[in-house]
Structures are given as C-alpha cells and as structure tokens.
Amino acid sequence: MEIKAEDVKNLREKTGAGMMDCKKALSQAEGDFARAEKILKEQGLAAAAKRSGRATNEGCVFTKVCPGRAAILELSCETDFVARNADFIKLGSDLAAEIAADKKAPDAPELADRVKELIATIKENMSLRRAGAIEYGVNSVVVDYIHGGGRIGVLVKASADKPEALQNQAVGAFIFDCALHIAAFNPLFLSEKDVDPEYLKEQEEIFTKQAENLGKPENVLQGIIKGKLKKHLAEVCFLEQPFVKDDKKSVKQVLADTGKQAGAVVTIDQYIYYRVGEEVK
Numbered sequence: 001m002e003i004k005a006e007d008v009k010n011l012r013e014k015t016g017a018g019m020m021d022c023k024k025a026l027s028q029a030e031g032d033f034a035r036a037e038k039i040l041k042e043q044g045l046a047a048a049a050k051r052s053g054r055a056t057n058e059g060c061v062f063t064k065v066c067p068g069r070a071a072i073l074e075l076s077c078e079t080d081f082v083a084r085n086a087d088f089i090k091l092g093s094d095l096a097a098e099i100a101a102d103k104k105a106p107d108a109p110e111l112a113d114r115v116k117e118l119i120a121t122i123k124e125n126m127s128l129r130r131a132g133a134i135e136y137g138v139n140s141v142v143v144d145y146i147h148g149g150g151r152i153g154v155l156v157k158a159s160a161d162k163p164e165a166l167q168n169q170a171v172g173a174f175i176f177d178c179a180l181h182i183a184a185f186n187p188l189f190l191s192e193k194d195v196d197p198e199y200l201k202e203q204e205e206i207f208t209k210q211a212e213n214l215g216k217p218e219n220v221l222q223g224i225i226k227g228k229l230k231k232h233l234a235e236v237c238f239l240e241q242p243f244v245k246d247d248k249k250s251v252k253q254v255l256a257d258t259g260k261q262a263g264a265v266v267t268i269d270q271y272i273y274y275r276v277g278e279e280v281k
Helices: 005-015 019-028 033-042 086-100 109-122 163-167 169-185 197-212 218-236 251-261
Strands: 058-066 069-077 126-135 140-147 152-160 246-250 266-275
Touching: 005 019, 005 033, 019 033, 033 197, 058 086, 058 140, 058 152, 069 086, 069 140, 069 152, 069 266, 086 109, 086 126, 109 126, 126 152, 126 266, 140 169, 152 163, 152 169, 163 169, 169 251, 169 266, 197 218, 246 251, 251 266
Parallel strands: none
Antiparallel strands: 058 069, 069 126, 140 152, 152 266
16 A cells, blocks of 8 residues: 655654664554554654644744642644743633633533634634643642743642641752653653553553564573663653652652752642643643
C-alpha cells in the first residue's frame, strides 16, 4: 500500500525515529499509525513513552487558585497574534476564575458561549479546548505555575498530616519546585501505583520483544525485562524521577526529607499538566 509522506513526517515528529524507519514501520503496520508507533518502540527506535504529540494550534494555558478549588484550562486559537490579544487573555483568566471561584463545571455550556462571543468580536476561530479543576481542604494546598508565557501550565496538590507544615517555607518552596519539575519533564504518572494497567501491559510487550532479540536464556530474559520495566517506570513516574533541583535524589526522597524537616508527613496527591496544542488522549 502507498505510505503518505505526511504520515511518515507525523510519525517521525512523534517518535523521534528516522524517516526511513518510520516509513518501514508504517508499511509493516499497513498504514496503522498506532501500530507503527508500537513497532518502532519494540525495535528500540522510538521513545518508550510520549504523552505530548505535535503542537497543532496556538493558544494559552490559564490557571487560578482560590480557597478550596483551583482551575486550569487551555484556550486555543488560530494564530499567535490572537494568543497575545488582551481580550483573549482576559477571557482565559476570567474563565479560569469562574471554574475556580464560582465552582462552575469545566464543561459548563455558558463557558463555551463566552468563547463564541469573543469569536464574533475578534473574527478568528477559538475554543475552550479543555479544562480541569482540583478540590482541596484545610490539610492541603494547590500551587500553580505558568511557563513560557502560557505555553505550559501546571497545578500541583500537596497535603500534610499537620496543616501548619504547609506554611513552612521549605515545604512551600519544594511544592513550587515540584510544579517546575512537572513543567520541565511532563511525567506520565504520579507514582507506580497510578500507572494504567493497559499502559503497563504494552510496555511489558515492548520490552519482551526487545529482549527476545538478544538470544538469551529464558531466566535471563525475565530479569532483563523486569530491569527495563523498573528503569522505565522511574523515567515516567513523577515521584520516582530524579528531582529537578537535586538529581542525586528522587522526588519522593526529597519529599520525605522536606516533610521530616517540617516535622510532618507531606504528600504530593495530584497534578495536572497542560501544554498548548499537545495531543490529548
């Protein structure tokens, strides 16, 4: 079958594999993009995991933290010019505030209607592409972070068994650094226990295929597969990753140390990461 150049280009952009390798994988997969991506992973020619795909549009990410609730949203548009427009920025900020302060549902119809009103004024298509919210109580705090003028936005929720620990300067700085870390590395999961079983199964299949090509005995292969999986989970799970400010320690190690210094047990419970134009699954 004919393999389109555009499909090869898109597969290369998503996986980082070579052009010819992408073309061969698409041919082998009979044009099935997802299957071709998996083939490249099995051959060790692509990143084992990539949540973010190609940036397909312009826009901006907005966040708002209010007592008890925080919001994040992506407002998309056609051009970078509009993404910097004062009315566009005000709308995004207002919508985030309504979701956080007024506790409106992220998919509330009236929010989409507000976007339509601005479309009529600016004469460019735009949409409330996605939105989310995090609830928190007296034992928790949410920190927000915007990077690159709104290209990336992050919310991080942390809790402590002693509420006063959340006022500790070192704890506050650590939680903010967690937001920086997530913005920089975009982990796929919070911890190993949060890994999607289907994702885990796919990775095991990929590593099994890679190991089989080594021609080792079965007992050795199982050890190799387990080792690859353990290393991979340390790369994609936030709490297992080397901490952005001290790569000699994992995030969970620094978390434990920080809590101990504050005389409390501190946990990172949840995070939301948005990047403008990323492929949403």
